[in-house]
Amino acid sequence: MGSKYPRSVRGCLPLCALTLEAALILAFFFTSYDPFAKDRKLMSLYGVFQDVTVMAALGLGFLTSSLRRHGWSSVAFSLFMLALGVQWAVLLDVFLSKLFPGKMVIKLYSVQLASLSATSVLISACAVLGKANLVQLMVMVLVEVTAFGTMRMISLLVLQADDRMSVMHIHVFAAYFGLMVAWCLSRPLPKGTKEKDKTATSPSLFAMLGTLFLWMFWPSFNSALLDNEKERKNAVFNTYYALAVSAVTATSVSALTHPQGKINMTHIHNAILAGGVAVGASCHLILWPFLAMVLGLVAGLISIGGAKCLPVCFNHVLGTHDTSGVHYTFGLPGLLGGIVYIVLVMLQVTWTKNSMIGYRVLIDTGALSLAMAMGLVSGLLTGLLLNLKIWKAPHVAKYFDDQAFWEFPHLAVGF
Amino acid sequence: MGSKYPRSVRGCLPLCALTLEAALILAFFFTSYDPFAKDRKLMSLYGVFQDVTVMAALGLGFLTSSLRRHGWSSVAFSLFMLALGVQWAVLLDVFLSKLFPGKMVIKLYSVQLASLSATSVLISACAVLGKANLVQLMVMVLVEVTAFGTMRMISLLVLQADDRMSVMHIHVFAAYFGLMVAWCLSRPLPKGTKEKDKTATSPSLFAMLGTLFLWMFWPSFNSALLDNEKERKNAVFNTYYALAVSAVTATSVSALTHPQGKINMTHIHNAILAGGVAVGASCHLILWPFLAMVLGLVAGLISIGGAKCLPVCFNHVLGTHDTSGVHYTFGLPGLLGGIVYIVLVMLQVTWTKNSMIGYRVLIDTGALSLAMAMGLVSGLLTGLLLNLKIWKAPHVAKYFDDQAFWEFPHLAVGF
């Protein structure tokens, strides 16, 4: 068995990571805190900021921990990617929006945005984890955060779309980015190692813990970038109702898809979040709770439907292996949310008898297509890049296996 | 073994749940958000609101996950009940307190109250979980939230009692409701399946996680409905001290009840919360920390005493099976809290030389008795209802068993 391990991962990771970290610190040398920030407001936003961190580190970290031999890597690699992604995203935003010549200033908005951008990496990683080593994930972090920033800039400067909305297309962008990378890295698992892809009782409960943290704090995520108190209120409550409905829907429809009416735990982990994803783009515009609830219902149905049908197409036809169901958790509900946003803007414009209707709809459609296209293209490029031999990727026999990355010196024998 | 499974749960759950969800969405069509809400205040209350959600979804969900074969159902069914209960409770409160003719308005208070009402279902479920399927639990959610709303209305309109106080009798109401339902559903476990009722190391740690979240956020629960800043401060700190004392008391008294001085993990899971339950009704009235601490001490003693004596009476004499010790975690400390509240009001009235003393005491005693009576009666009715054959209840051989409800396709063999 020993010969299947990469001969030396050692040389690569510490060297790359420390060099990168040194470069980041050097770049941060040219930045400083914003001296004109309204400190009081900043502190009142600290709670929301922290909720997003909890969702990223704990929620998305543990969400992917359900593979019974890959729990350590899932949780620890997610944290690594978050820590790295946040630093790079802050820098990128500061450089892209340099206001003062000379010293760059880190604004509060940059830091908030950085958490959200880093979250996009963690979403994509849900499809990739288990098939890449930490150096590959590090490269993915750098490329994806850059691609996300570029998409946001194009959306802002070329399409002149609403910035918050293009950030909320994060789910579509990240899901298709992750799927393309996973497609490039997917290889048929050798016989006898298939069961690594399976779960057990405790790992499923850890994953449920991740799901619960995402479910509970999703209203904070959707309202994180809103300034207007009324819009924030709408965002919080619409997200809350949509999540409640999608939890009920997902659980019951999961039973419907099984011949004996049994519920699938993997569906629960993913599909109950679909409501939060689907209202993401439009949660501040929806004025009636029932609309958010309908959205939650449809998102739950789509997500379970996807969970039932997509693995067949993707795993067998295209050969993609989507570790944690990113496509039906974030991809499809995100697309639904994007379309609903366009419809809502259209209706709003119609009601206010604004003649710019065609223009607005065009822009919003453009932003959604941009997010998807950018995700697909940059994901494909990243996937091809990660397939290079220089990264010393784990052998396919070591896919979904903590043993390839972790020392087990303290592990009791026979456990 | 296969023949013991219900032939088809399939037909029932998805149909019922989706019909109900559609009906709820339809009912929500007639509601809208409150346009006159003070948005700023609303957002400042978001933190407390979220703490209550964390306690319900995570705390009570994982609290019941200690049965080693029932962890998945405990956590996922709790989330289902919470999501459904909140929707129904919001609707119910809006309909009961309809202010404007025509369109109903969802006030902030309704949503806060809905979280608390849904929590009552999760408390009752602690006694019922493992003995009912999801359709039965769905019926229980509807009946219990309605009964809780009715109790609150009677208390408010007939007794003219303080609304917050009658909400705080939630523990008494929910505990006795759950016990009655559990009594109706309890059947002697067949031989060879007894050990399902047991725990293991990891499930106990998951349950401890639930306990810790309840313990840490209980001050938010007790202060959730208070408006006055001074009262909120008192509520937070009194709850904090009471919980600290009950944690110390429960741990040490648990050792006292064992011949070799060993501590019982199940006692810890439940009894350290007794302090928070006991100060629930009166936490805003207590002006000296030592009073809250005495209450925490007594609640801890009662709770451990109950944990030691009650199973003997209830399990063996009445045949009730109280899965997670609801009676001594919420029932008895809740009763203690109710009585202390009455005494404190009596003293307060005496000090202020108010002649209405007898009247106030009568009302408060009435409210406590009402909560208990309503819990017992509606619980009994629900229990009888759930015993009907139409719900296709799990066979007693499948009590406390995830296998009856969950698909295990990804589960590794031999795990």
Add this chain to the structure above:
Amino acid sequence: MGSKYPRSVRGCLPLCALTLEAALILAFFFTSYDPFAKDRKLMSLYGVFQDVTVMAALGLGFLTSSLRRHGWSSVAFSLFMLALGVQWAVLLDVFLSKLFPGKMVIKLYSVQLASLSATSVLISACAVLGKANLVQLMVMVLVEVTAFGTMRMISLLVLQADDRMSVMHIHVFAAYFGLMVAWCLSRPLPKGTKEKDKTATSPSLFAMLGTLFLWMFWPSFNSALLDNEKERKNAVFNTYYALAVSAVTATSVSALTHPQGKINMTHIHNAILAGGVAVGASCHLILWPFLAMVLGLVAGLISIGGAKCLPVCFNHVLGTHDTSGVHYTFGLPGLLGGIVYIVLVMLQVTWTKNSMIGYRVLIDTGALSLAMAMGLVSGLLTGLLLNLKIWKAPHVAKYFDDQAFWEFPHLAVGF
């Protein structure tokens, strides 16, 4: 095997704990809440206060749960120590700073400080857990909280140092206190019981959960005692950057120290927190993010270096057994932070051309040395005290074993 158990722990713990609890309640009888507190401000600080509780109860509780046979004790004993420590610390602070003759008043600051003081006990306990019973830990709580209060008082009255800074030396104080106690209690484990000291997959994930909560909420810990909004903002963001860098550094350097480049989970549990510890004392003074990041990098390197080298010196030469790596998680990074604080103050004084420079540096050096000396001396005394036979310490064969303390009646056979 049975003969190795202590004959009767029973007599000791409940008697001591209940007597102590009664004494505490009696002492609290002479205190009351501060009637002049600004209630509004208090409530806005409730969030930070709760974050510290989460870090202590959940973070430090689960951080030590990685030993596969000691998980229950780690979590439950931590909660016990926290609950007891907070009560004693509030009382101590009220008595030490008695403002009004007669009735003592509990100020908000006392309660905040009490959470932090109790945290010091939990940090020390990371080195001691598994080698002491609950009565010994109770004694440790009382002595350590008192020693910490004394250190703070000496620092405040004799050295006239900044109070917040001396509180932030908590990591140095607590680490060396714990190490001394562990040194006194450490005995060579008998053969055949060595593997108890090992971990397994699930316990490691629980410990990772603890680590994540500490990592996510550390900004709240470092900013808890700051009043000035600008200083709080700096503290939050500097801590955030330092933690991000130390997470990246620790993960990659951990791979560097292994011949095949594998990562050590125990390193991850501990070293990613080093950044937060290192910026603790100076986080409000640092004005550029890159400085905090450099500190995080150095702390991560020191922590991993310590994790690699210290066990050799300490475990083999001195015979100390540091259960959860307190020395390299809190001790060394804390020392680094203390030295950086002194350097920063020195630079600040130089820039402002203040002639008092020598004096300030002397005081700050004195405060750091005091924290370390106090930790070492009081830890040694506590360790000697805990070695007395009257505490009926667990036999060395029962070190790191839940069975010595817990009843396993519900445990399934063969699990």
